[in-house]
Amino acid sequence: MEHRVSYKVYYEDTDSLGMVYHANYLKFMERGRTECLTATGKSVADWNRAGIAVVVYAMNIKFKKPGALGDTVDVVSTFRIDSEYRGTFRQLVERAGELLVSADVEVVCIDKDQKLCPMPEELKRLAGTG
């Protein structure tokens, strides 16, 4: 199931080349994952209180077109389970249907001691496999 959320590009997101600073697209995508997770009925803060954090361990990202100040960008996210311990968000950053950035974001869940833990049921449901 596809999750969509929109954000405005502010000065904080841009750099002196006049476009969005490349690392800041990762912030937009992390906001998208946060909202996607929250849509499971449990916010990221709830997850943390339950002693679980969903963290990125690998990312493959392509910067195709630059965003600019004042743009509204859509973050489109889908999630799949790769194994008992791993999942992947496929994320697109679009502007009015035009693709700016695409990424595969591989995540794991860790507990309070930073130990790997199995994908919880909510994430399996998010992937449509729970």
Next chain:
Amino acid sequence: MEHRVSYKVYYEDTDSLGMVYHANYLKFMERGRTECLTATGKSVADWNRAGIAVVVYAMNIKFKKPGALGDTVDVVSTFRIDSEYRGTFRQLVERAGELLVSADVEVVCIDKDQKLCPMPEELKRLAGTG
């Protein structure tokens, strides 16, 4: 006239003390000023294309209570003209009516050569004095 806009607190906004990193409140306030200016009918990108930037030259800020991951904060802004060349945004960052941060943000307008220019009509109208 009071302008209000809301934002979610994401991981990017927090630091290892577990709260919002102090400098990031300035980003929330800058977003609030951007939306406030856009409400004049001209976006900040439009202002830039017209050769004008509204820039901060002084700020007096009080950090009263800390925001945390997952909070929704409201940025409440009002604007007044101080002189031909200067204006002040009074800005509050609130969480469900509770004051987190307050600031007086003094701004000037500069042109493409970074020369001071008089407050444009739109800003006077925003202040209710145009």
Next chain:
Amino acid sequence: MEHRVSYKVYYEDTDSLGMVYHANYLKFMERGRTECLTATGKSVADWNRAGIAVVVYAMNIKFKKPGALGDTVDVVSTFRIDSEYRGTFRQLVERAGELLVSADVEVVCIDKDQKLCPMPEELKRLAGTG
């Protein structure tokens, strides 16, 4: 006693106006305070492990001249004790002796429960009053 530390301005620090984004000067100043505190013989991470955080509760800042990509800026910090519970960093951001930004940064110490605690001896020594 004056503490000095230098930083380079990178793309991450700038915005689409071509200069350093105003909120990012607060990061430079926070780095300066961090190094200043570390010079007491206890790093900020040490302070945190000891259950104490030095946090900003008010800031009065003037942005005089803009910094740009590739600049080296010096953060110059002095500290004074204001009361049993409060102290102020006076901080300047300079570029080759030219003042870009100045600020009074009022700080308090809080413990793990975010309760106010008295200024520790190290901070009094930093202020030259311990």
Next chain:
Amino acid sequence: MEHRVSYKVYYEDTDSLGMVYHANYLKFMERGRTECLTATGKSVADWNRAGIAVVVYAMNIKFKKPGALGDTVDVVSTFRIDSEYRGTFRQLVERAGELLVSADVEVVCIDKDQKLCPMPEELKRLAGTG
């Protein structure tokens, strides 16, 4: 040829999970590339003034271990030319020899009109092929 530069982890780099926020490693790596390019004898600001920007178009990154407040991290960079128009930085972020993050960062050069331009001689020399 391997280029090395070190940075301290400050509060700004961390998030409420108590570690370095994942997107901020990209800032450390961009600083590393900036210093690497500057070592060609031409700073990034010089490159910009000459109408050329070296921009990231793809990135493959692995987050292996988390950095924390107060850590000193080394950014280790090597560069290779992939074609007339493309090059790749291989970058490692290490802490006392321990690998935290590794990435392949694919870059192109663009001119003032954001048109692709061939890799300049300085970059070929940086790659040891000029």
